Structure formats: C-alpha cells, structure tokens
Amino acid sequence: MKLEFHGHDERYTVEQSLLNLFPGELPVYEPIRPMEETNWAVVSWREDEKRGRACVELCWQGKSVAYSRGVPLEGRTPYEREGRRRYAIGAAFFLAYQSLTGNTPPWGMLTGVRPDKLVTEALTAGKTPGAARELLEKIYYVTPRRAALALETGTAAFKAAKSLGPRDIAVYIGVPFCPTRCAYCSFVSQSVEKSFSLVDPYVDALAAEIEAGGRMARETGLRVRAMYMGGGTPTTLTAPQLDRVLAAFETAFGPALDACGEITVEAGRPDTITAEKLAVLKAHGVHRISVNPQTMEENVLRAIGRRHSPGDIEAAMGLAANCGFPHVNMDLIAGLPEDTAEGFRRSLDRCLEFGTNNVTVHTLALKKGSRILLEGLTIPGPEAVGEMLDHAEPALRAAGYAPYYLYRQKYMSGSFENIGWTRPGGECLYNIYIMSELCSILSFGAGGSTKMVDPSRRLIQRRFNPKYPKEYTERPEKARSNQADFAAFYAR
Numbered sequence: 001m002k003l004e005f006h007g008h009d010e011r012y013t014v015e016q017s018l019l020n021l022f023p024g025e026l027p028v029y030e031p032i033r034p035m036e037e038t039n040w041a042v043v044s045w046r047e048d049e050k051r052g053r054a055c056v057e058l059c060w061q062g063k064s065v066a067y068s069r070g071v072p073l074e075g076r077t078p079y080e081r082e083g084r085r086r087y088a089i090g091a092a093f094f095l096a097y098q099s100l101t102g103n104t105p106p107w108g109m110l111t112g113v114r115p116d117k118l119v120t121e122a123l124t125a126g127k128t129p130g131a132a133r134e135l136l137e138k139i140y141y142v143t144p145r146r147a148a149l150a151l152e153t154g155t156a157a158f159k160a161a162k163s164l165g166p167r168d169i170a171v172y173i174g175v176p177f178c179p180t181r182c183a184y185c186s187f188v189s190q191s192v193e194k195s196f197s198l199v200d201p202y203v204d205a206l207a208a209e210i211e212a213g214g215r216m217a218r219e220t221g222l223r224v225r226a227m228y229m230g231g232g233t234p235t236t237l238t239a240p241q242l243d244r245v246l247a248a249f250e251t252a253f254g255p256a257l258d259a260c261g262e263i264t265v266e267a268g269r270p271d272t273i274t275a276e277k278l279a280v281l282k283a284h285g286v287h288r289i290s291v292n293p294q295t296m297e298e299n300v301l302r303a304i305g306r307r308h309s310p311g312d313i314e315a316a317m318g319l320a321a322n323c324g325f326p327h328v329n330m331d332l333i334a335g336l337p338e339d340t341a342e343g344f345r346r347s348l349d350r351c352l353e354f355g356t357n358n359v360t361v362h363t364l365a366l367k368k369g370s371r372i373l374l375e376g377l378t379i380p381g382p383e384a385v386g387e388m389l390d391h392a393e394p395a396l397r398a399a400g401y402a403p404y405y406l407y408r409q410k411y412m413s414g415s416f417e418n419i420g421w422t423r424p425g426g427e428c429l430y431n432i433y434i435m436s437e438l439c440s441i442l443s444f445g446a447g448g449s450t451k452m453v454d455p456s457r458r459l460i461q462r463r464f465n466p467k468y469p470k471e472y473t474e475r476p477e478k479a480r481s482n483q484a485d486f487a488a489f490y491a492r
C-alpha cells in the first residue's frame, strides 16, 4: 500500500497498523496518484500548544474514507506529546479501516505483543479492574471478549509482580536442538541428526556458561524465582546430558535458588521423551514439564513434519503421569496445515482427557523461513481458526481452566493470540514474568536473549548470545561479557 505522510514521520506506528489490519500489504513510500490508484493512505498530523489531530484518508480496493482523531496536548511533556501523537495516528488509521471494511479485529488497534500489559499498568497505577477493561474497549477498540481475557491475564501479572523483590530474577536455559524441523518453525533449532557432533561440545559450553552465571548471580546477591529450560527441545539431549546441565545449574546457583519455587523443562516432542530422561528431571526436582503435541490428528502431525503418532503422545503422557510431576502442560496450535475446526476440537478434547493442569492454545503464526511459507502449504482460513478458538475457550473454562498469560505474534492467523490456561494454582510463573516483563531473565545457551528489567525505572536492556550452536561454543567471551553487563545493571 502506498503511504504518504504530512506533518510527521511515524513510520513505525503506521507500518504496524498496516501489518495488523492489512496482512500481506507492504508499505510503499512513493507519491500517490489518487485518481489512478486503488490502495493507499495519506496520514496527516497537525498540532498546536493545546491539541493535536491525526487525519487518515484511506483508499482500499478503490473505496475511500477519511477519518480523524484529536487528542489534548496541553501541559504534556515532549515525551507524552509524542505518545499521544502515535496513539492518535494509530486510532485514526484503525477507525478509517473499520469504517471502510466493517471489520473489527479482535484486538482492535493494538499491534503489540502484550496487549494485557495495559491492564497490568492500569492496575498498578491504582485503577479499578472495570476502568482497566474500559481502557481497552473504549480507547483501543478491543472487542469485549478479548478485553475480558486481557483483564484476567493482566490481573495474574499484577499479582505475580507483587511477590517479586528488586533482586529477583528468572533463568532461561536454551537447548537449540530438535529431532526434526516442524513446518511452522523459523527458530534456529538444528535437527539433531544433522548436527549430532555439535551436541556434546554445546553441553560443555552450556555447563561452563551456567557455572559462570551462577557465580555472578551469587556475588551480585540475586535470587532466582523460576527456571525454564526450553529450546528447541531440551529432551533431545540424552539423560546424562540433561543430568549434566541440571546439576551445573544447581551447583552454580546454590543458595541463590533458595526462593526458586519453579523449575520447568520443555519435553516438547513426545518422540524425545523416555522414562530415563523423565527420571533425571524428577531427580533434579523439576516441577513442571511441557509436552507439546500441537495436534492429536495423525494427518496434521504428518503435515507439520512430526515423526511421531498420536499414540506416541499418549505413551509420553503415560510416562509423565507415572513420574508424578506436579504440573504438566500441553501445547496445541490452532490453524495448522490440514487441520479443521473438527480436528482441533478432537485434539483439545483429547488433551483435556489427559487431565493436565495446563493447556496452552497457540494460534499459528506464519514465520519467514518456515516450511509453510517456503513450500506454500495450505492452512485453515481465519474463520476456521476463529471457530477453533471459539470452541477452546468455553471447553477449557467448563473443565476448570482460566487464562493466566497471553501474547500475540506477528502474522498470526486471524490476528488472534496465544493463551496459557491453568487450573487454580498451576500458573507457570516464568511465563508470566517473561510475557509481562516483570523481572530480569538471565539466559544461557545459543540464541539466549538476556533481559535486564528494572520496573521501578521502567528500564529494559537486552543482551544476546551468539545465535548458532557452533558460534556459541566457539565464542564463550560474548556470553561472559553479557553476564558482566548483567552484574553491572544491578550494581547501579
């Protein structure tokens, strides 16, 4: 879509709105010829001391409309004025879209990853739950159903934040290997068959990084409240390799783990789960595992490149049940290739029969580099995905689950969301911490993204480990310098 700006250069705001409302449309910055062209937008901004006004003239498939949104600016700091300008431009673009197409996207004009953060912020500022919900519905045009969901998850984050101290952190340990690559994946995860020789050196490097990080955490006086081992698929490692990593974690952090009430390991691919590996996890006090079938439909498993059958998932769940983990999560994805609303319903119903206390329902996100895009696989349309989610919410609520964290990604089918559902007391705090950016996350492993968070200063800084296992193994100095920055962040 051709874009023309007058009186501002809010490219990011307009491009995010474009992506949200017109998936697949790319911004083009060339002069518009309104009489000859069918898809374009002119976005203007005018302001004086007291007020600002955004005007959007939007033309889509030859039909056009103009919409404007004013905001008060009097007495605002330059930073606040900037925020209001962005809001007004986003709102005018959204309202023009809505008036032109008659569509109301589930999350209204919100384009970000964490729509419920607005609720958490409002509650923290002393607003009532009703006012927080009204903010979503009236100011950001979120549909009542999504606003209600965000109120529940934003409230869970508000409560989790209250129990965190200024030196409380979470730890992430990444294992970027998987048995095969799923069709929807763009993660740097390597198929273990192709990269077998990298695994042992990777485990050595990871254990060494954890040892140094644990020392740093103890010396800095940090307390680990939750640890999450993800990937990739951590259970791609052998039982002795898992033992080595978990032992390194326990030894290195030692007393910094006294307040750690949660250790989670993703045992994502059922074909990597064995009784021996689960026994190792249990012996190290792992509280929670996540088994991620994504679907229970045989044809869908094949279409996404999984090598296991629904029977393997059942066997893995049987092994997990024998070990008696306090919490087990299952992940499902709505919108996978070959799936239907009926198939998704069967998958969810089957997961509920397992009696796990956590179910995470994702919506398919189309990621660059995924096989779905590269090979042009057929996926269910937004209506079918909407039907899947329409089934999921009441079915989960009827079975005693409530939503406790949610997030959105770019290019999601139908512009919906991912939601973690739990039975009472089964919340995975790590998921809340990371999604709501409540505390720092110290990350270990290739592709690790360390986040330093100071909620009192609304300050967030990031450091990244080398992306690929080989590079990570060969360049330990980068991870070490990230740890030094982490310590320095807490020395201020």
Ligand code: SF4
Residues within 6 Å of the ligand: 177, 178, 180, 181, 182, 184, 185, 186, 187, 189, 231, 232, 233, 268, 269
């Ligand atoms: S299990 Fe997860 S990380 Fe591994 S290939 Fe599949 S989607 Fe990617």
